[in-house]
Amino acid sequence: ETGVTQSPTHLIKTRGQQVTLRCSSQSGHNTVSWYQQALGQGPQFIFQYYREEENGRGNFPPRFSGLQFPNYSSELNVNALELDDSALYLCASSFLAGNYEQYFGPGTRLTVT
Amino acid sequence: GNSVTQMEGPVTLSEEAFLTINCTYTATGYPSLFWYVQYPGEGLQLLLKATKADDKGSNKGFEATYRKETTSFHLEKGSVQVSDSAVYFCALSERNDMRFGAGTRLTVKP
Numbered sequence: 001e002t003g004v005t006q007s008p009t010h011l012i013k014t015r016g017q018q019v020t021l022r023c024s025s026q027s028g029h030n031t032v033s034w035y036q037q038a039l040g041q042g043p044q045f046i047f048q049y050y051r052e053e054e055n056g057r058g059n060f061p062p063r064f065s066g067l068q069f070p071n072y073s074s075e076l077n078v079n080a081l082e083l084d085d086s087a088l089y090l091c092a093s094s095f096l097a098g099n100y101e102q103y104f105g106p107g108t109r110l111t112v113t
Numbered sequence: 114g115n116s117v118t119q120m121e122g123p124v125t126l127s128e129e130a131f132l133t134i135n136c137t138y139t140a141t142g143y144p145s146l147f148w149y150v151q152y153p154g155e156g157l158q159l160l161l162k163a164t165k166a167d168d169k170g171s172n173k174g175f176e177a178t179y180r181k182e183t184t185s186f187h188l189e190k191g192s193v194q195v196s197d198s199a200v201y202f203c204a205l206s207e208r209n210d211m212r213f214g215a216g217t218r219l220t221v222k223p
Binding site: 004033035040041042043044045048056058090092101102103104105106107 | 117145147149155156157158159162202204206208210211212213214215216
């Protein structure tokens with residue numbers, strides 16, 4: 001069984017640029033959630049995708065957007081990067097939307113300068 | 114809205130000491146509750162879970178009981194090891210998102 005993988009591991013961008021982060025879900029999982037974890041804080045829910053549709057969203061602006069593909073992998077896109085977007089971005093997959101445990105990838109560390 | 118409040122750290126213990134990390138929650142319905150652990154430089158790993166009131170989750174010597182009457186899900190371990198040093202997150206899940214506490218950093222000294 002393959003776990004959740006994310007790419008890239010680290011990324012440095014300049015304020016105003018756009019970034020795309022990628023996530024491959026664990027085998028057999030059809031739901032992907034994205035989280036932002038600022039240094040020293042708990043993860044904050046960005047959104048969730050289930051069967052290629054957005055299935056819930058946290059308190060993040062529209063410049064945070066996502067996609068889920070037929071193979072259940074997912075992308076997180078962030079436009080017009082701000083310094084405060086610097087964080088660890090975590091992807092988590094689960095079998096069904098709802099109250100099921102989520103399995104996390106190692107994260108992508110984004111630094112915005 | 115739903116939220117989780119965790120005991121603030123950091124917590125420093127000697128090996129074989131007893132561990133308690135407090136977690137309380139606020140929820141409108143009947144959430145599932147989780148403890149996740151994050152080792153340095155890694156993502157989150159599920160440690161244990163409980164899906165309904167009075168359920169006890171356990172794993173690797175850690176335990177937590179879902180207490181609806183006190184809205185709590187405290188993490189305990191009878192004898193910690195140096196390898197337990199990590200950040201521990203309490204979380205709840207209801208509907209489509211998971212809410213995390215701020216995390217408690219545990220350091221275990223030999």
